[in-house]
Amino acid sequence: MKKINSILSLLVLVVIMIGCGGDGDRKKSGAMATNAAERVYVAPGEHDEFYxxxxxxxxxxxxxYGLPSGRLLKVMPVFSQDAEKGYGYNEGTKPMLNTSYGFIPWGDxxxxxxxxTNGELDGRWVFTHENNTPRVARIDLNTFETGEILEIPNSAGNHSFAITENTEYLIAGTRFAIPSPQRDMSIExxxxxxxxxxxxxxxxQETGGMELAFQVIMPGFNFDLAHPGRSASHGWMFATTYNSEEANTLLEVNASQNDKDFIVALNWKKIEEYVKNGGGTMMDAEYAHNVYNHNSSTATSTMKKGVKTVDPKDIPGAVFFMPIPKSPHGCDVDPTGEYIVGSxxxxxxxxxxxxxxxxxxxxDKNYDGDAYGIPILKYEDILGGIVKQPGLGPLHTEFDGKGNAYTTFFISSEVVKWSLKDYQVIDRKPTYYSVGHLMIPGGNSRKPFGKYLVAMNKITKDRYLPTGPEMNHSAQLYDISGDKMELLLDFPTIGEPHYAAGIPADLIKQNSKKIYRLDENEHEHAVRNESETRVERKGNEVHVYMTMIRSHFAPDNIEGIKVGDKVYFHVTNLEQDFDVPHGFAMIGANTAELLxxxxxxxxxxxxxxxIGVYPLYCTDFCSALHQEMQGYVRVSPAGSNPELKWSLDGD
Amino acid sequence: MKKINSILSLLVLVVIMIGCGGDGDRKKSGAMATNAAERVYVAPGEHDEFYxxxxxxxxxxxxxYGLPSGRLLKVMPVFSQDAEKGYGYNEGTKPMLNTSYGFIPWGDxxxxxxxxTNGELDGRWVFTHENNTPRVARIDLNTFETGEILEIPNSAGNHSFAITENTEYLIAGTRFAIPSPQRDMSIExxxxxxxxxxxxxxxxQETGGMELAFQVIMPGFNFDLAHPGRSASHGWMFATTYNSEEANTLLEVNASQNDKDFIVALNWKKIEEYVKNGGGTMMDAEYAHNVYNHNSSTATSTMKKGVKTVDPKDIPGAVFFMPIPKSPHGCDVDPTGEYIVGSxxxxxxxxxxxxxxxxxxxxDKNYDGDAYGIPILKYEDILGGIVKQPGLGPLHTEFDGKGNAYTTFFISSEVVKWSLKDYQVIDRKPTYYSVGHLMIPGGNSRKPFGKYLVAMNKITKDRYLPTGPEMNHSAQLYDISGDKMELLLDFPTIGEPHYAAGIPADLIKQNSKKIYRLDENEHEHAVRNESETRVERKGNEVHVYMTMIRSHFAPDNIEGIKVGDKVYFHVTNLEQDFDVPHGFAMIGANTAELLxxxxxxxxxxxxxxxIGVYPLYCTDFCSALHQEMQGYVRVSPAGSNPELKWSLDGD
Known part of the structure; x- marks a missing residue:
């Protein structure tokens, strides 16, 4: 095997050297720390300022997370099963994880x-994407639940991801180049x-509903990060590619050969027009489109076919390459839309x-040749400026809306503040350790809220009490309201936070739904009061129409079930008060609870x-008599003929 | 149906009324809050004082969680699948969730x-149990990973749970009475x-390994909470029962009929001796015993048979009932072992x-009759004292080691501090809202660390920024070092924290493992360097022996796989530095990643x-060239005969 070159070894060494500090010591908190304490503290009963x-x-x-406290307010399941909430386990949400590859319980x-809206955060939805089996998703910010998942066909992992500034389009770029169409061919x-x-x-624009519009079939480079143009550059999008070498093996060496890779600049309005006028070619494709109805707590999964594809060479003036020094990662557009920062x-x-x-x-048609027919712009022609000696390993940049940019440096492990006016470095602060993305609320919009910055660090080491070989990743909160950044707080994170989006709480909290209204319940097996509860047998399927209210189930005694039956419990929570969930569990069920x-x-x-008599019970403490919220189901032998009976307290 | 009686309606009303406060307001933080801020703040780089x-x-x-900061340091998967860590998805951990009912992906x-050890926390293991499909588990506190899960047969949900003060026994009481042995019988x-x-x-005592010793077949009451005797009462255990009425339906009414239910007092040393001398009867049973080997990252699941059962009537002097006013929940023993608090x-x-x-x-054999042959002690004879008008709905009590007890009251939503000397109330503080358990580090041992108290609240309502209809549950941290309790901090929690155990960090952190040593790797398909990597076909099974190190896989190009194959990726992380995990994902896999x-x-x-060419990649950011850590697998048609090939950079 080829030896890894010396630059790479050095990078690895730098990373290894990071994080050799000793254990923390409570006594170190000085005056500054005390001051920071007050600034991140959200007193009992008070609310965080940002989501x-x-x-x-x-x-x-x-x-x-709530900011500035760093408290984890909720985990919202999207691409993975979540046993706690039953997401991907109960019958209503299982379709959300369906794909053309079948049911997939995990995503990245x-x-x-x-x-x-108009380049400013509107707090209606948060969109995201999956890097392994390519999918995109929408979470609805009135319910904080995933509303839709759309598989991206003809693709393999999508990583470069952008939402245009009026939420017209979600753009997802293929990270891993693949045969198109897929076929059995040599990797070499x-x-x-x-x-x-x-x-x-x-x-x-009304519902947030997603529909596959078209695919631009780009060369087989690996697309990495993306941002849309905004303000002046609205209508364009920009995405980095890190493997213009098209290497298929040992990319850490072979994809670092070219002096320059590319940022693709794409005029999507032009392509939209082209497609609208009949341009493009339909290509075979199969992809799942999964939609969740919040009123019925039920998702549908539809397998769709075919995708409109566009060859960028067919639309002159729509797609260009901007050359950028070695292996670009981040690609960030400032609030005015004039500056595109390539890292x-x-x-x-x-x-x-x-x-x-x-x-x-x-x-001027000033090109430096082309790549696969796509014009390459001349580096010198398009260069706005250079930030000199900013740090080692630049990754991502966000903006504070006051003319400043903040860039993370993975290798030198720091955040660097610099001016968009003169490209001069204003401040730098270390991160612990090896920062990836950073986030300023609204920091990738026309209107950033430049009070806090969160660094999302890839390596944790000694930052928290040790928890065995696996440590959670770590975030750090900085105050950026002054000239110099101030580190306020470390807080651990769930999984690996690749990116985050912050927003003032006021833009969301008024719209937060408190309950689902019973009279709007559209679940096909819902019952709205105890008098409608019943048990029905259809062959070996048994349907239990059950209700729950503090502190009993109706019915709570059921007989007539047999071994081999498929028993469907359709359980309705009759409560209409905020924060009174009930749970439902059945011993030996090969699935999760219902919450x-x-x-x-x-x-x-x-x-x-x-056979036997088995309990069922409420899993979520709901009242002083929660512990009494339980019932029994009798299971008779397969082939027997027991009478179907159900009751609550004998009725 | 019978009407719920008025007391119950009142209870529900009280719960509904709680939490009608308005939104929080940052400006409210006064002098006290500022002070609290300093006391919960753990500055960047410093460590929490307690786990x-x-x-x-x-x-x-x-x-x-770290205390006093309230930061979530890690979620350790035990009874549920965890897509993030691949727990219950990868081949090594799937056996951990096996039961006599088959694979169960969720637990409560x-x-x-x-x-x-000698009644003091030793920091070696933390034990727990599952309330639905009855199981108990041990987590090893050097790796922070679940080491063992044992199913409890002949049982249905276990809720009353205790570890004796030298960790001799784990005791698990059946919450839901069931036929014993199970049989098809009328619920009525x-x-x-x-x-x-x-x-x-x-x-x-050396390994923490668990073995089913015996079952005491008690009457069909519902066992609720339990604690072992300690110090003076070591050798006994105490557990509440909340359904001595043996009601099978509408328990919120029918299990609240008796003026008194029971605490069972059980001399387990006497029963242990009885069994040792050949006492008891073997009963048919089938239960899974799942053991995880941390050195091989692989669990085994063994289905075991038979359980030794003991009839309490056969062992005079071993089991007694203590009558206690209506529907007891908590049952807590003070550090001296003299006081048993029943709520x-x-x-x-x-x-x-x-x-x-x-x-x-x-x-004195002073009995008040018996229940199913078990002597009932006279309430007056055994009463130590009464705390008068302490609050509404007492649930649980912990101790500070300074002669004080702290009891939670669900309905009046408060923690009440009272003296074990004179049963007088010393202080009371509200909780927000409806507290269940509470925890003082070491508070259920001979040696509590009485600095902090955590209230675990069942209802959250307006305590945090709203997150749709579902709010996380909430904990509150109080300083109890002075005469009066002081509320310092609210922090949201994962799932529903029924209980918690706190311990000074120093008792654990020195023993925390940093890496798994490659030379101790016992996985049967491990490879220890890249020269051993290979791909082998056995019929339609393909075994890939792969390694990962910053920043490549070996091999990273694989051909010769066919549609319909079962491809086993055995992936070894060759790193030997702390906090350098790698992940492994494969597009379209119907399982989770490997972490x-x-x-x-x-x-x-x-x-x-x-068919096609599919990427694989590292899911956990590991170096500046993490993004380049990827490879390809070629998939040929079923029935074809492609040559098996694998390589890294052509070698």
Whole structure:
């Protein structure tokens, strides 16, 4: 095998050296720490100022943190099963995890983005995507539940992800180039034969509903990060590619050969117009479209076919490559839309492109050749400026809306504040350790709320009490309201937060739903009062129509079930008060509990395996007599003919 | 149906009325709050003073919090699948969730208890149990991973749970009475025919290994909470029963009929001796015993048969009932072992029993009749004292080691501090809202660390920014070092924390393992360097022996796989530095990722469904070139005969 070159060994060494500090010591808190204490403290009964929606990375979920306290308010299941909430286990939510590959219980949730109107956060939805089996998702911010998952066909992992500034489109770029269409071919023949589609998903402005619009079939480079243009550059999107070498093996060496890779600049309005006028070609495809109805607590999964594809060469003036020093990662657009910051993670400098210069270069047709027919703009023509010696390993940049940019540096493990006016470094602060993304609420919109910055660090080491070989990842909160950044707080995170989106609480909390209204319950097996409860047999299927209210089930004694039956419990929570969920569990069920919010109905499948009398009970402490909220089901032998009976207290 | 009586309606009303406060307001923080801020703040780089191990309730997992900061350091999967860590998904951990009912992906984790030596916390293990499909578990506190799960047969949900003060036994009491042995019988015939076994699990003092010792077949009351005797009362255990009425339906009414239910007092040393001398009867049973080997990252599940049962009537002097006012819940023993606090949750007073009086009453054979042959002690004879008008709905009590007890009151939503000397109330503080358990580190041992108290509240309402109809449960941290309790902090929790166990960090952190040593790796498919990596076909099974190290897989190009194959990826993380995990994901796999700590090997099963070339990649950001850590697998048609090939950079 080829030896890894010395630069790479050095990088590894730097990473290893990080985090050799000793144990923490409570006594170290000085005056500054005390001051920080007050600034992150949210007293009992008071509320955080910002919501932070954090990607869970390899957890597949999204976490909601309160800022500045750093408290985990909720984990929202998206791409992975969640036993706690029954997500992906109960009959209503299982369709959410359906794909063309069948049921997939796990996903790798990377970037998150809150919906925008006119480039400003509107707090309606938060969108995200999955890096393994390619999917995108929408979470509805009135219920804090996943409302829709759309599989991206003809693709393999999507990583570069952007929401346009009026939430017109969600854009998902293929991270791993693959044959297009998929076929049985030699991996070595990758170069020129693999493709990297950029997928455009149209978003319904009223409902947030997602529909596959078209795919731009790009060369087989690996698309990494993306951001949409905004303000001046609205209508464009920008995405980095880190493997313009099209290497298929040992990428840590072979994808670091070219001096420059590319940022793709794509005029999606032009392509939208092209498709609208009949452009593009339908290609075979199969993909799942999963939609959740919050009123019925039930999802449907529809397998769709075919996708409109577009060859960028067919639309002159729509797609360009911007050359950028070695292995770019982040690609961030400032609030005015003029500056596009490219972070070559192995480059010594930080490159900032000018959108207006780019437009001029395109108008002048000043190209530096092409790649697979796509014009390459001249680096010098489009360069806005360079931040010199900013740090080692630049990754991502966000903005405070006051003319400043903040860039993370993985290798030198720091956040660096610099000016968009003169590209001068203003401040730098260490991160502990090896920061990836950073987030400023609204920091990738026209209107950032430049009070706090959160660094999402990849390595934790000694930052918290040890928890065995596996440590949670760690975030750090900085105050950026002054000239210099101030580190306020460390807090551990769920999974790996690849990115986060913050928003002032006021833009969401008024719309937060408290209960599901019983009279709006659309679950096909809902019952609305105890008089409707019953048990019905259809062959070997038994349907139990059950209710729960403090502190009993109706019915709570059931007989007539047999071994081999498929028993469907359709359970409705009759409560109509906020924060009175009930749970439902059945011994030996090969699935998770039902956790049912007030007014909702959920369905569990139980397949009893042995004769006997088995309890069921409420899993979520609901009243002083919660412990008494239980019942029994009698299971008779297979082939017997027991009478179906159900009751509550003999009635 | 019978109407719920007016007391119950009142209780429900009280609960509804709670939590009508308005939104929080940052400006309210006054001088006291500022002071509290400093006392809970753990500055960046410093460590919390205590570990808190919190039950996850219906999440099935256990969470580790740092105290006083309230930061979530880790979620440790126990009884539920965890997609983030691959627990219950990868081939090594799937056996952990096996039961006599088959694979069960979810559990309801209730109480937790840290191992003790001579009645003091020793920090070696934390034990817990499952309330639905009855199981108990041990987590090893050097790795923070679940080491063992033992199913409890002849039982249905276990809720009353205790670890004796030298960790001799884990005791698990059946919450839901069932036929014993299980049989197809009418639910209405419950009374006298159902049983409530108390199960004793012997714990190996060296390894923590668990073995089913014997079951005491108690009457079919519902066993609720339990604690072992300690110091003076070591050798006994105490457990409440809340359904001595043996009601089978509408328990909120029908199990609240008797003026008094029982605390069972059981001399387990006497029963142990009886069994040792050949006493007891073997009964048919089938139960899973699942053991995890941390060195191989692999669990085995063994189905065991038969259980030794004991009829309490056969052992005079071993088992007694202590009458206690209505529907007792908590049953807590003070550090000296003399006081047994019983909390009748519908009672107006708090009853404290005296162990020495109990012994005297037993010696005097002063009984008040019997229940199913078990002597009932006279209430007056064993009463130590009464705390008068302490609050409404007493649930649980812990101790500070300074002569004080702290009891939670669910209905009046408060924690009340009272003196063990004179039963006088010293202080009371509200909780927000409806507190269940409370925890003082070491508060159920001979040596409490009486600095902090955590209230675990059942209702959250407006305590945090709203997150739709579902709010996380909430904990509150109080400083109890002074005469009066001081509320310092609210923090949300994972699932429903039924109980928690706190311990000074120093008792654990020195023993925390940093890596798995490669030379101790016992996984049967581990490889220890890249030269051993290979791919082998055995019929339609393909075994990939793969390694990962910053920042590549070996091999990273694989051909010769066919649709319909079962591909086992045995992946070893060659790193030997702390906190350098790698992850492994395969597009379209119907399972979770592998998350692999340094030196460990894990196995994923992938069943490719379609021809093509598919990427694999590292899911956990590991170095500056993490993004380049990827590879490809070629999938050829079923029935074809492709050559098996694998390589890294052509070698």
């Amino acid at each position: 932070g929606f954090f990607s869970g990375g390899f957890s597949g979920q999204m976490s909601v 949730l990377h970037h998150v983005d809150i919906s925008q 023949d990758m170069k020129g034969n693999f493709k990297g589609p950029l997928t455009f998903v149209k978003i319904d 070559g993670k192995l480059a010594a400098e930080l490159t900032v492109f000018s959108f207006s210069k780019m437009i001029k270069a395109i108008e 049912i919010m007030p007014g909702a109905t959920k369905t569990m499948l139980w397949e009893p395996k042995r | 808190g191990f919190f039950s996850g309730g219906f999440s099935g997992q256990m969470s580790v 984790l209730h109480h937790v208890d840290i191992s003790q 015939d419950m009374k006298g025919n159902f049983k409530g076994p108390l199960t004793f699990v012997k714990i190996d 009748g949750k519908l009672a107006a007073e708090l009853t404290v029993f005296s162990f020495s009086k109990m012994i005297k009453a037993i010696e 692999i700590m340094p030196g460990a090997t894990k196995t994923m099963l992938w069943e490719p469904k379609r």
